[in-house]
């Protein structure tokens with residue numbers, strides 16, 4: 027087997043007295059498309075935020091691309107990573123948020139070019155050209171000069187995807203990127219993600235409540251509950267013949283709420 | 288009446304001094320507001336401590352005493368200042384201390400999601416501040432900055448106490464020389480009003496310019 031691009035080993039995370047992740051371990055293979063599903067509050071967002079270094083961990087270790095994420099090797103042991111190490115590691119990872127988090131004072135194009143210009147020293151013209159290619163891919167090229175406030179939710183999210191892609195991360199994290207959208211705008215964002223999955227070999231971790239999309243998109247599905255992985259497997263197994271009672275109950279609820287899976 | 292035009296010229300010379308004080312004082316106040324406000328948010332405790340000390344001290348003591356210090360006491364430590372320099376320094380430091388809290392508040396009111404987006408895009412702390420947080424926070428600071436500039440304008444009258452011939456000082460000179468009270472004071476009243484209206488109009492214009500297409504900060 028290939029060396030995993032993400033190795034999560036015995037990670038725990040608490041917010042005050044609330045233990046959100048409990049001795050969590052899993053690996054992700056390079057290029058793998060992984061879907062994280064589970065009831066709300068089960069820790070799915072937290073694990074993505076930890077990978078993006080937006081939350082610290084309380085125990086365990088994480089390796090990304092063969093290197094410790096939250097630690098640095100020092101005289102044979104591990105010490106907490108400093109900002110410089112985190113900065114280096116972040117270059118491998120991009121994230122798309124539920125609420126887009128675009129920069130409201132910048133145009134669509136500037137949203138996409140800002141980070142490449144600042145962090146990769148890309149020339150202004152080069153950055154613009156690459157950004158336009160990405161905006162074309164997400165179908166937002168003709169809005170390049172618009173401000174985020176003039177866009178619909180689906181359009182904002184497509185720009186946010188282009189913005190994250192502009193740094194060419196090896197790993198992309200998607201946290202419920204369609205759940206803040208009006209139903210009629212969901213599909214345009216999912217289409218972009220389908221194309222990404224088909225046309226790139228990026229590793230993708232996807233937290234979603236769109237089960238039928240997870241079914242098509244993912245190579246493997248992790249079902250989370252209470253900060254632990256309850257069950258994992260290929261989408262065909264998880265969605266059509268889940269073994270664990272809690273998985274069955276969760277999927278039943280989803281179907282009862284009117285979703286196809 | 289021919290004489291009055293000479294006196295009016297005196298008052299206008301004073302108005303020029305008042306303008307100078309206001310503009311230079313506002314520049315100092317702006318610099319101090321950003322230093323103090325960013326200092327309050329520093330990662331280093333000693334910078335926070337310095338900034339807090341500055342803000343509390345200048346908000347907690349009187350502008351008169353600060354002005355007297357700048358003009359009468361600093362020379363004793365070998366820092367002689369002209370009346371204009373002392374006025375600019377005292378007004379700038381005083382108003383800057385209020386402005387610092389405005390800067391801090393505005394920076395803190397930029398949603399944390401904006402900070403997180405910057406982390407996800409791997410910007411450094413300084414790049415984040417410079418390109419993402421400050422431009423958004425600045426729009427929020429502007430209205431209060433406008434008020435502070437007007438406060439500073441009104442505060443410039445204190446410099447007549449260190450015999451700097453600003454507008455108020457000159458009006459008193461005219462009053463002493465002519466025995467006329469209503470006319471000189473009416474003149475400076477109008478001039479102060481014109482200046483403050485100019486400031487608030489300029490700020491509102493800048494606000495409108497910056498706010499274009501920026502409604503809904505949580506985009």
Ligand SMILES: Nc1ncnc2c1ncn2[C@@H]1O[C@H](COP(=O)(O)OP(=O)(O)O)[C@@H](O)[C@H]1O
Pocket residue numbers: 041044046064065066067068069070071072073
């Ligand atoms: N910053 C935080 N402070 C306190 N509790 C938090 C914080 N972030 C998340 N939580 C809690 O951690 C648990 C897991 O949250 P999350 O990872 O967002 O779950 P999910 O994405 O699966 O819905 C929830 O109970 C949530 O309330």
Ligand SMILES: [Mg+2]
Pocket residue numbers: 067070071072202233
């Ligand atoms: Mg979540």
